[in-house]
Amino acid sequence: MMKQWGVLFKKEWTESVRNFKWLWLPVVFILLGVMQPLTSYYFADIIENFGGLPEGAVLDIPPPSGAEVLAGTLGQFSQIGFLVLVLAFMGTVAGEKSHGTHLMVLVKPVSYFNYLTAKWVHILLISLSSFVVGFAGAVYYTALLIETVPVNNVLSGGAVYALWITFIMTLVLCLSALFRSTAIVAFGSLGTALLMSVLSMYTPDLMKWSPGMLSSHSQMLFYSGDTGDGFWVSLAMTIVLITGIMTLTIYMFNKKEVAGHTE
Amino acid sequence: MSLIETARLTKKYNGNAAVDTVSLSIREGVCTALLGPNGAGKTTTLNMLTGLIKPTEGEIDFNKNYAGDRRKHIGYLPQYPKFYGWMTGEEYVSFSAELAGLSKKKAKESTNKMLSLVGLEEDRRKKVSGYSGGMKQRLGIAQALVHEPKLVILDEPVSALDPIGRREILELMKTLKQHTSILFSTHVLHDAEEVSDDIFIMKKGKIIIEGGLSELQQKYQQPAFFIETEKAMDNWLSSINEKSWVRQSKLDKKKLTLTVEEVDTARDALLKDPMLHKLKLLKFEVAKTSLEDLFMKVMR
Incomplete structure (x- = not known):
């Protein structure tokens, strides 16, 4: 059983090594991560040179704090980073279904649990690794150019954000397993992420439980080392939701027909 | 005792029966053809046997001597086999073997055997995406056989091939017959007559004629x-x-x-x-x- 899981995981791994996902996803995150401290640092210069300010105007922008820069980095990850991750993995099951490559795999004595969780773990591994290297880049340049943020704040904030990524990528796997169209997967997961973030921003009291609160909790950790109200509720709820989505996905995938009606 | 038996197997799509109360009995050690025009329900029937489609009604019984998950004892080649094109032929067959539960060492041995059986030794390290139609079909047969299944199910194994590829696969099937039981579907009577011992003729989801080849020939x-x-x-x-x-x-x-x-x-x-x-x-x-x-x- 475990052995079969290993075989399936190794297939996923080799596939993303050969199509260079293991290269370009981390590269995208490193670029995003490094860009934020660099632009913050050179912001005043950039405005001065290219901003078209009237002659003689004095620009006095206070340099951002280290925590602000890290929070801004997460903002980049949440927008461009998520888009890239979702596009990279929306076809993980849906693509196999529309090509038909899943047939000869699932006709073997393969457990659907293994098939889906091997993909899940692989997606998380590559997404979180990309996040870690990108975030490390951001932290390094922030410390170099702006100021150091306490290590504990950085680590705890990063860990909380990693859980938010885990939630979104679990959703991607779920939609990919249940639908054949990659467009549904992309819109569904990005839409959910956006909706949850927006709702958390505008009605934080109603959304205490929501995984969408996690990114604001992680930002607060950078600033103060403390989380906001309701952190534990949203943390627990996110873990419950991740487990629930995975269980439901495996259950529904078992019930669905593997082969469609062809004739 | 038969290898696999179905009783009143039925599959309905939106109320229409694609397969209608089909009762099959596939004997062990012979080659059986499921013959019928396109749309007769052959693929749906085979997919129910493999477990890829769940029957609406009816039962499937696999020989009690071969216990556990039926998929362990079945090798399957779909009508249009789709491989992971980034793998080499060798990698794909060995991947299939390991999925079926063979140890790494046994998987490698069996892969070597199968690749030489289907004549792909020379192309074993080429990417599958570069294989021709006939090579893919042979690779498909190799992956279906690699775990030494009791029953090999081939869905229209020759219909997409040119005359030479067709000849190759039919000859290969004759060789396979010596070692394992085969069930294959086709819409070409001539192919069925050439390699099969038993024939089931399907039309509009039903079995309308069944029997041994020589028996049918004599009768009809x-x-x-x-x-x-x-x-x-x-x-x-x-x-x-x-x-x-x-x-x-x-x-x-x-x-x-x-x-x-x-x-x-x-x-x-x-x-x-x-x-x-x-x-x-x-x-x-x-x-x-x-x-x-x-x-x-x-x-x-």
């Missing part, structure tokens, strides 16, 4: 006469049609195919018939109808 090959004359046969034919030894007649302009009960009686009667001589015989031939005629008849 009837003695027949091909007669050609210079003059029109219509009038004469209506008198002949009333005779008790005539089964069926088919007139195509001045060519007549006459299926009869028994050759000798019919030949005597025909040759003694003065009416026939007046029509000026051009051709008088004793022959047999083939399974093809039967097949064409039921398929219409």
Whole structure:
């Protein structure tokens, strides 16, 4: 059983090594991560040179704090980073279904649990690794150019954000397993992420439980080392939701027909 | 004891039965053909046997001697096999073997054996995406056989191939017959006649004819006469049609195919018939109808 899981995981791994996902996803995150401290640092210069300010105007922008820069980095990850991750993995099951490559795999004595969780773990591994290297880049340049943020704040904030990524990528796997169209997967997961973030921003009291609160909790950790109200509720709820989505996905995938009606 | 049996197997899509109360019995150690036109429900039937589709009604029983997940004992080649193109042929077969539970070492051994069986040793390290149609079909057979299944199910294994590829696969199937039981679907009677021992003919979701090949041939090959004359046969034919030894007649302009009960009686009667001589015989031939005629008849 475990052995079969290993075989399936190794297939996923080799596939993303050969199509260079293991290269370009981390590269995208490193670029995003490094860009934020660099632009913050050179912001005043950039405005001065290219901003078209009237002659003689004095620009006095206070340099951002280290925590602000890290929070801004997460903002980049949440927008461009998520888009890239979702596009990279929306076809993980849906693509196999529309090509038909899943047939000869699932006709073997393969457990659907293994098939889906091997993909899940692989997606998380590559997404979180990309996040870690990108975030490390951001932290390094922030410390170099702006100021150091306490290590504990950085680590705890990063860990909380990693859980938010885990939630979104679990959703991607779920939609990919249940639908054949990659467009549904992309819109569904990005839409959910956006909706949850927006709702958390505008009605934080109603959304205490929501995984969408996690990114604001992680930002607060950078600033103060403390989380906001309701952190534990949203943390627990996110873990419950991740487990629930995975269980439901495996259950529904078992019930669905593997082969469609062809004739 | 049969290898796999189905009882009143039915699959409905939106209320329409794609497969309708099919009861099959596949014998161990033989090659069985599931024959029928496109849309007869062959693929759906095979997919239910493999477990890729769940039956709406009915049961599937695999031989009790082979316990556990039925998929362990089945090797399957879909009609249009789709591989991970980024793998090499060798990697794919070995991946399949390990999925089926073979140890790494055994998977490697079995992969080597299968690749040489299907003649892909030289291309084993090429990416599957660069394989030709025939090579993919052979690779598909290799992955279906690599875990030494009790039953190999091949869905239209030759229909997408050119004549040479077709020949290769049919020859390969003849070799496989020695080692394992085969169930394959086809819409070409000739392929079924060439390699199979048992034949099931399907039409509109139902099995309409079943039996051993030689048994069917004997049963449905009837003695027949091909007669050609210079003059029109219509009038004469209506008198002949009333005779008790005539089964069926088919007139195509001045060519007549006459299926009869028994050759000798019919030949005597025909040759003694003065009416026939007046029509000026051009051709008088004793022959047999083939399974093809039967097949064409039921398929219409």
